[in-house]
Amino acid sequence: MRATTLLTRLLCLPNTTVRDVEIVDDRVRVAVRPRCHRMQCPHCSYSTRHRYDTRDVDSSWRHLDLGGRVCVLTLRRRRLRCPEHGVLAEAVDFARPGSGFTRDFEDLAVWLATKTDKSTVSVFCRITWRTVGAMCTRVAAEKLDPDRFTDLVDIGVDEISWRRHHKYLTLVSDHDTGTIVWGTEGKSAAALDEFFTDALPAGAAEKVEAVSMDLGPAYRKSVREHAPQATICFDPFHVVKSATAALDDVRRRQWQLARTLSDKQIARTYKGARWALLKNPDNLTATQRSTLTELKRRGGALARAYELKEALRAVFAGDLDVDQVPTMLGRWCSWAQRCRIPQFVKVGRTIREHQGGILAAVTRGLANGRHEGLNNKVRLIIRRAYGFHTAENALAMVMLTCGPVTLTLPYHTDRHPHS
Numbered sequence: 077m078r079a080t081t082l083l084t085r086l087l088c089l090p091n092t093t094v095r096d097v098e099i100v101d102d103r104v105r106v107a108v109r110p111r112c113h114r115m116q117c118p119h120c121s122y123s124t125r126h127r128y129d130t131r132d133v134d135s136s137w138r139h140l141d142l143g144g145r146v147c148v149l150t151l152r153r154r155r156l157r158c159p160e161h162g163v164l165a166e167a168v169d170f171a172r173p174g175s176g177f178t179r180d181f182e183d184l185a186v187w188l189a190t191k192t193d194k195s196t197v198s199v200f201c202r203i204t205w206r207t208v209g210a211m212c213t214r215v216a217a218e219k220l221d222p223d224r225f226t227d228l229v230d231i232g233v234d235e236i237s238w239r240r241h242h243k244y245l246t247l248v249s250d251h252d253t254g255t256i257v258w259g260t261e262g263k264s265a266a267a268l269d270e271f272f273t274d275a276l277p278a279g280a281a282e283k284v285e286a287v288s289m290d291l292g293p294a295y296r297k298s299v300r301e302h303a304p305q306a307t308i309c310f311d312p313f314h315v316v317k318s319a320t321a322a323l324d325d326v327r328r329r330q331w332q333l334a335r336t337l338s339d340k341q342i343a344r345t346y347k348g349a350r351w352a353l354l355k356n357p358d359n360l361t362a363t364q365r366s367t368l369t370e371l372k373r374r375g376g377a378l379a380r381a382y383e384l385k386e387a388l389r390a391v392f393a394g395d396l397d398v399d400q401v402p403t404m405l406g407r408w409c410s411w412a413q414r415c416r417i418p419q420f421v422k423v424g425r426t427i428r429e430h431q432g433g434i435l436a437a438v439t440r441g442l443a444n445g446r447h448e449g450l451n452n453k454v455r456l457i458i459r460r461a462y463g464f465h466t467a468e469n470a471l472a473m474v475m476l477t478c479g480p481v482t483l484t485l486p487y488h489t490d491r492h493p494h495s
Contacts, residue, residue, distance in 0.1 A: 090169040115166040117158040118173035180486035216472040221480040232447040235263035256478040261467035265298040272302035290314040309437035311444040312392040322419035326381040
């Protein structure tokens, strides 16, 4: 069997034939030619048989390593005249437009980038980590499901920090599929406005029935403006989180007061009691359970604040019927507003102001719990990458990992019969 025939079958390049191969400077250089006479514009669907001319130099693409050596494909590309984009080189089926790497190489690098950090990928693939980021952006733009916006009914909105100094991303998830469908930089109402005005197709905003979010006013304003028919659901997770934050604030103030006392052991007890107060009772260690028992025995504002937090958590634990939740939530607000603990008086007032959206979330069974799980995955991505330089690179990695994208290794496809 001729070497060119062997490589043609081995590389499995779509609509491409190997015409020559040589080893130059310890690199395998494979010269290829297209099988079809029709040329296609790399930026649109226009195709033609008429050749404008042929380039004077070869185009080259890095391919998967061959026998431990870097493999480079070369092709003397033809040029065509596109009515929309002018004269430009033809597209090739084995590489994405504007890329110096084949699809197989980029698919491998991006799959690895979703499993480990970019530095490891760059060492394994022998490319720079900036190149890995550019590959992630190209693959995410191509492989994102184009129909992910058409049937959105129940969506969740939340923000997450992607870098220090208040650098945030706004992420929109689909409750039905449990995936992130869109994201942008920032956490203001203008950030979510981009989702309704730029991302959604015409008429899609009118199909949205419910939007779950936290208690902040920014996202609520955007939803009211662009999808007034949608029911705003305030996530119970964030409601309980506000009570948990209030409890931690009470503990911190008690600790600061105890530091002024002569008995320093009291201050150490309050300082070490944070997780004993914040964790669910079923998840406490023996030491934390002992600390909690001691705090309850002492009584005071901190013990009452803990009881308030646990009572609110019990309202949303799922043990109550939907018809019982409004009554129990109203009783909790009354208790909180007369408890004489300023932090919980404020929480009770906040819950009363947002009670309609909270009850809507309970009635529809909508919560951002799945979105918070995706946020934990996003935090892992950011920590594993040791941060990102731009929001675009962070978003590309988020969409590849948590979005409606199916990544496959190049060896595990139907085009490679040896898989």
